[in-house]
Amino acid sequence: MSSFFAWLKYLMVLVRKEFLTIFSDPANRIILFAPALIQALLFGYAASYDVNHxxxxxxxxxxxxxxxxxxxxxxxxxxxxxxxxxxxxxxxxxxxxxxxxxxxxxxxxxxxxxxxxxxxxxxxxxxxxxxxxxxxxxxxxxxxxxxxxxxxxSDAMPRINIQSRVWYNPNAESRWGLMPSLIAALSMMQTLLLSALSVAREREQGTFDQLLVTPYRPLEIMIGKALPPIFVGLMQSTIILLIILFWFKIPMNGSFALLYLGLVSFNIAVVGVGLSISAISLNMQQAMLYTFFLIMPLMLLSGLLTPVQNMPPVLEIATYANPLRFGIDLIQRIYLEGATLAQVKWDFGPMFILAIITLPLAAWLFRNRLS
Incomplete structure (x- = not known):
């Protein structure tokens, strides 16, 4: 047990270094959190499908x-x-x-x-x-x-009246379906970019070669670079969640613990994709290009704008490689329906599979880059 805590303390040195790199620049601190706040408000007011006027x-x-x-x-x-x-x-x-x-x-x-x-x-x-x-x-x-x-x-006999009820959204407001989705969608953009730039930044700043002489193994480097983006992603999701709860007053029907378990799983899968991009990028420009190239298909194939069931069969199959599809479905069901772990367990599977594939891939790429 003592050896584990020693290893954990040893790893936290690298994690601390990553946090200092991220937050040392005042511009970074603004970029990481201001977009989540502004985009959540903009989507809440502007990106509504309701016609009220x-x-x-x-x-x-x-x-x-x-x-x-x-x-x-x-x-x-x-x-x-x-x-x-x-x-x-x-x-x-x-x-x-x-x-x-x-x-x-x-x-x-x-x-x-x-x-x-x-x-x-x-x-x-x-x-x-x-x-x-x-x-x-x-x-x-x-x-x-x-x-x-x-x-x-009409003076004729009484007609048949249709009485409608809308489950999980009594007022049929599109905002109720859209805003919980943003807990995953908006944070994914920053988390993916942040993890994609982690190794590329090291190469461009000339500090990547210094990793060659450190005692850290590739797996430990990967963990050290994965934890800060996951933490930032959770912080951004929390900001958006608080806006939804207290500004737009959309009630939360499910468990916060289950919601954050889903967010952790989602962020791990996203960071795995980001670290894989970072490992194959030679500089920050390439990492940003690969990331922005990937973000739009992830958004379009997530079900955020178009139901997955309405997509062509080929694209519907492609959505299984998209963590955002299952992150959005999981969050919506927990937030609006009050779904339990037994009801959303199938959303965890694809995210875990993607993390199992991308994180070892990133570690393998790290090992080959360091050797």
Missing amino acids: VDYAVLDQSHGQASAQLLQHLDGSGIFNRTATLDNNAQIQHVIDERQALAVITIPSDFEDKLNQGQGSPIQVILDGRNSSTAGMAGAYINNVVAEVNQER
Whole structure:
């Protein structure tokens, strides 16, 4: 036991050296933590798929009671904001092109007459398709308002009503699904870059050769260089977690201990990838190039923006080599569902396999570089 503590103390010297290298530069201290804070706030406010405000214009050629009822429902919904009342069809293109309105509703002149005769009367909705997801949701909201008007005007037998419930996100806010994912996604970028630069920095600064004369073995060097990025990654995840909990007030339903066990596993896998990149890079420029080349595919294949199930089969298979896919799934399920270890155990497997592959690979590359 005493020999183990002696070895641990011996290893901590190298870990301390890595921490001093990381935090000695004031610019590094800002770069490591400011992006996590800023990006978490930006994603929380700007990267939301919810449509809470829709600017619309209307061309009412009917000017009847029915059209007034429809427009009253739109204006009173709290979502729709009328930015223009048009006089003719020629004005529609200008309103859309200048982004004065996301939707233009045209009510024909015979709208009231057809309804009074018991006929269906269509209205035209023109949506700005430059943002397809927002336009689609705005169209769905308009359909809901029209359905409410139809229900109020109907004198027939009561219709079947659909009552919806949203599990794990009662208000159906996209922020609730997005923000917990950022606990892994935002910290991964800094952790991957930090670990990728560790050995490359040594080479560029000319201190790499000094490792040749130290008594540290390649495995010990790898551990010494892995622990600081893991620690920084956990600190960044904690910052984002606190923002989600106390700023955006998204409740945490699962276990913090299980969440951090998943984060440790995730960061070990990411650091293994980063150290492998660092070992094959000849300088910091190469390490940064390899890292930025890898970050975007990892993000796209993680399920953060597009569900993995919707990807082509070849890309879906490729996601099994992506630790971010399983890190995001694990964190979302623990945070929102309150999942237990038995329910998320399959997310740990791919991350452990990736760590088992990349960390020995990095150690082997270290050994060959040092020999």
